């Protein structure tokens with residue numbers, strides 16, 4: 412029905428999270444119809460993102476600078492580290508503007524069923540950060556799922572001799588809920604009412 416380039420465009424769009432073939436076709440058409448206002452700026456933005464965005468070697472956040480803007484910001488409290496599973500959770504915490512410390516992204520959760528062990532996550536790097544910087548408290552903001560809580564307990568155990576306070580989010584958080592799906596007020600409240608682990 413369409414040329415190879417258009418088919419390829421639709422195929423790539425359909426792989427994006429939340430999109431299927433139908434929405435991919437609609438987007439492809441919209442882009443091709445509005446070349447100057449939609450397609451060209453998107454191409455330039457994608458190329459710039461691909462060239463400049465990297466992973467912060469300190470915390471695992473995405474940014475165009477390394478260390479990222481949060482790690483580089485001297486006004487952020489370096490004695491407080493919030494551990495999150497992924498960058499989407501970091502963004503969710505940042506949206507609330509309730510957290511003034513720094514982050515550590517694990518890059519996933521322990522999951523024996525899926526064969527994900529501690530060596531697959533950035534937990535050793537967290538331990539060396541805690542040892543080498545003047546960290547006083549680690550907040551484990553992991554999801555209330557079985558894997559999230561398994562991971563939280565594993566990290567708490569590894570940190571138990573590190574001389575830092577360890578706390579978890581107070582979960583008014585629905586079981587199986589991920590931070591990204593929560594409204595800002597719920598996250599702020601869960602952070603304020605965090606409890607020692």
Ligand SMILES: [Zn+2]
Pocket residue numbers: 467468469470471472478479480481482483
């Ligand atoms: Zn960073």
